[in-house]
Amino acid sequence: xxxxxxxxxxxxxxxxxxxxxxxxxxxxxxxxxxxxxxxxxxxxxxxxxxxxxxxxxxxxxxxxxxxxxxxxxxxxxxxxxxxxxxxxxxxxxxxxxxxxxxxxxxxxxxxxxxxxxxxxxxxxxxxxxxxxxxxxxxxxxx
Amino acid sequence: xxxxxxxxxxxxxxxxxxxxxxxxxxxxxxxxxxxxxxxxxxxxxxxxxxxxxxxxxxxxxxxxxxxxxxxxxxxxxxxxxxxxxxxxxxxxxxxxxxxxxxxxxxxxxxxxxxxxxxxxxxxxxxxxxxxxxxxxxxxxxxxxxxxxxxxxxxxxxxxxxxxxxxxxxxxxxxxxxxxxxxxxxxxxxxxxxxxxxxxxxxxxxxxxxxxxxxxxxxxxxxxxxxxxxxxxxxxxxxxxxxxxxxxxxxxxxxxxxxxxxxxxxxxxxxxxxxxxxxxxxxxxxxxxxxxxxxxxxxxxxxxxxxxxxxxxxxxxxxxxxxxxxxxxxxxxxxxxxxxxxxxxxxxxxxxxxxxxxxxxxxxxxxxxxxxxxxxxxxxxxxxxxxxxxxxxxx
Numbered sequence: 001x002x003x004x005x006x007x008x009x010x011x012x013x014x015x016x017x018x019x020x021x022x023x024x025x026x027x028x029x030x031x032x033x034x035x036x037x038x039x040x041x042x043x044x045x046x047x048x049x050x051x052x053x054x055x056x057x058x059x060x061x062x063x064x065x066x067x068x069x070x071x072x073x074x075x076x077x078x079x080x081x082x083x084x085x086x087x088x089x090x091x092x093x094x095x096x097x098x099x100x101x102x103x104x105x106x107x108x109x110x111x112x113x114x115x116x117x118x119x120x121x122x123x124x125x126x127x128x129x130x131x132x133x134x135x136x137x138x139x140x141x142x
Numbered sequence: 143x144x145x146x147x148x149x150x151x152x153x154x155x156x157x158x159x160x161x162x163x164x165x166x167x168x169x170x171x172x173x174x175x176x177x178x179x180x181x182x183x184x185x186x187x188x189x190x191x192x193x194x195x196x197x198x199x200x201x202x203x204x205x206x207x208x209x210x211x212x213x214x215x216x217x218x219x220x221x222x223x224x225x226x227x228x229x230x231x232x233x234x235x236x237x238x239x240x241x242x243x244x245x246x247x248x249x250x251x252x253x254x255x256x257x258x259x260x261x262x263x264x265x266x267x268x269x270x271x272x273x274x275x276x277x278x279x280x281x282x283x284x285x286x287x288x289x290x291x292x293x294x295x296x297x298x299x300x301x302x303x304x305x306x307x308x309x310x311x312x313x314x315x316x317x318x319x320x321x322x323x324x325x326x327x328x329x330x331x332x333x334x335x336x337x338x339x340x341x342x343x344x345x346x347x348x349x350x351x352x353x354x355x356x357x358x359x360x361x362x363x364x365x366x367x368x369x370x371x372x373x374x375x376x377x378x379x380x381x382x383x384x385x386x387x388x389x390x391x392x393x394x395x396x397x398x399x400x401x402x403x404x405x406x407x408x409x410x411x412x413x414x415x416x417x418x419x420x421x422x423x424x425x426x427x428x429x430x431x432x433x434x435x436x437x438x439x440x441x442x443x444x445x446x447x448x449x450x451x452x453x454x455x456x457x458x459x460x461x462x463x464x465x466x467x468x469x470x471x472x473x474x475x476x477x478x479x480x481x482x483x484x485x486x487x488x489x490x491x492x493x494x495x496x497x498x499x500x501x502x503x504x505x506x507x508x509x510x511x512x513x514x515x516x517x518x519x520x521x522x523x524x525x526x527x528x529x530x531x532x533x534x535x536x
Contacts, residue, residue, distance in 0.1 A: 013291045044410075045288055051401070071307035071414060074356040075299040080270050083293040091303055091409055101303070101409055103292050109356070114310050131291045 009126040010082050019046040021060045026130050029122045032060035033096050044098035065120035066137065067094040072104065072112045082126075088112055092134055106135040145520045148393035148431035148534050156242040157389035158533065159252075159382040160189025160375035161502045166337050166493030169263040170369035177371035178207045178258035179215045185373040190386035191252065196375075198223035198250030200237040204230045204496070206265075207258060223250035227397065229405045231446060232419070232528035234497030239395035239529060241376035251377060257498040258371030266367050270295040289407055297446065298364055300407045302355035305449045307414040309358065311464070316357060318467040319448035320348040322483070323362045323490060325475050326445060330487025333513040337366060338491050363448040365489035372498040374505070379536070388536060390508040393521065394430040395531035398422035403528070415464075420457030423530040427523075428459075431532050435459040439519045440507050441481045442500035444526040445488040451475075454525050477514055485514035497526045504533045 015023040025032040034046045038055035049056050070091040079085055088104040090112070104112060105123075118134040125131055162184030164170070164177050186192060193216045199209045200223075209224045223244045227236030237255035244250040261267060294300060309315065327343045330336035343362060351361035382389040400418040402410045411418050428434055435458055443454040452466035460481055461469040475483035486492040486503035493499055504522040506512035522533045 010293075011291050014287050016287060019287065071303050071310070073299065073302040073306045073358050074353075075293055075296070075302070076353040076356050078268075078270055078296070080293060080295065087293045089292055089294050089299065089303060091307075091414075099410055101288050101292060101294070101407075114307065125291060133292075 012125040012127040012129040067092040069116045103133045155379040156245040160185040162373045164371045166370040181371035181373040198253030200240045202227040229528045231496045235529035236397045255374040262367040302358040322448040326491040330491025336487045336492040365494045368493040391534045393532040393534040396426040417453035417457040424458040438523040440522040442524040
């Protein structure tokens with residue numbers, strides 16, 4: 001996806017102290033999941049304590065970047081100058097069992113459907129940052 | 143049908159003894175502080191109380207009005223209880239829960255619950271929210287960090303992503319939302335307090351309105367953006383005996399924050415078709431009062447977007463999961479239906495005072511003074527999703 005230099009750029013993410021690792025990795029074009037080192041449960045969005053075992057130790061684990069569309073919609077109004085429309089917003093169920101909100105590209109709006117397999121890639125934002133977005137996984141068997 | 147009454151759960155009962163409001167508009171022409179003071183004064187007059195009788199206040203997040211400013215403006219002398227519940231409009235009925243708790247425990251004797259805002263002429267919720275100081279979502283929302291960089295910047299967008307999952311799972315389309323909007327505008331059309339008084343719409347009007355979030359919400363699926371103020375006076379049953387109005391008993395009021403809940407951006411529940419916070423509210427309200435859905439004569443259900451009505455109907459057991467759109471088509475929400483929906487027109491038809499004008503109408507229905515009066519009202523359900531209450535006839 002190319003961004004016209006004259007347009008406003010996509011807003012940069014605003015990391016919190018709890019999510020800094022996630023956005024640092026995204027800048028390196030890496031998608032990390034926060035996993036509890038005690039009970040190994042993944043969680044997203046990041047938070048400091050595991051809600052399952054109350055352990056505060058965790059690690060950022062590389063994710064496959066693959067998942068399926070859980071839900072989607074097209075924000076139509078108001079339009080924002082820093083995005084290209086039609087814009088597809090998706091919730092993606094990642095293979096590791098966590099869900100992430102993002103955009104879907106390389107797909108016509110009329111072709112989006114829940115359950116569609118997708119994979120991550122990265123696009124630039126304002127301030128030389130990046131965000132993870134998704135595109136359909138092409139069926140290579142047919 | 144036998145009219146069942148809520149079982150007495152507590153010693154000292156909290157009741158609503160007064161209601162007040164300003165006119166609802168798109169440009170009030172005065173400050174939010176003035177609006178709230180006017181609404182509270184009207185509520186005091188309604189009850190037959192004076193500012194010095196108020197010793198408690200309860201509001202909720204995304205409110206620009208501070209208790210100290212109201213105290214200074216109205217000559218309130220001995221405020222000893224003040225609370226601000228979380229969750230924005232979804233938590234609006236938390237004000238009743240806090241007021242009830244304060245009054246019944248003796249922390250305060252008379253608590254005013256309030257909301258006033260110039261939400262159309264000043265800080266609109268429906269515009270894009272991109273700044274760190276944006277106030278449209280309240281505390282605890284993941285919108286800024288996890289939605290904003292992806293172009294989801296309005297309440298319609300945040301709610302829309304959750305809604306699409308429901309629609310996809312149950313084969314519901316935007317056309318199925320039209321009857322809700324049409325019903326609420328029809329109710330508003332005969333309510334002189336409503337912004338959309340004498341302005342009903344048709345199914346075709348709904349379907350011709352522009353998309354806000356495709357394929358989920360059109361313009362006429364969205365609540366209004368409004369200027370106005372509302373105030374509710376909560377006191378003890380005993381105190382209310384000496385006052386002007388027939389009180390509306392707070393049979394129970396509650397708040398609900400199930401696991402994985404966020405404010406507005408509810409993306410992470412295991413099943414997005416299920417309205418977890420509403421289910422928790424329903425369980426708590428029904429258990430505490432001994433009442434059930436068939437005991438409610440009116441449903442004041444938070445209609446920030448039409449689909450929320452479907453979610454509330456299922457969460458509160460008026461119909462089974464996935465059956466709400468058929469239930470609505472069968473006419474149950476009409477003024478003469480089994481569970482009339484917001485006879486004042488709700489947030490879509492009357493005004494969007496962040497949920498608090500659902501309470502004023504509930505009280506009017508209990509008193510029998512509403513424009514679209516439902517006969518023999520014993521219990522009214524009010525739900526804002528993350529908070530709710532059952533009001534009962536005294």
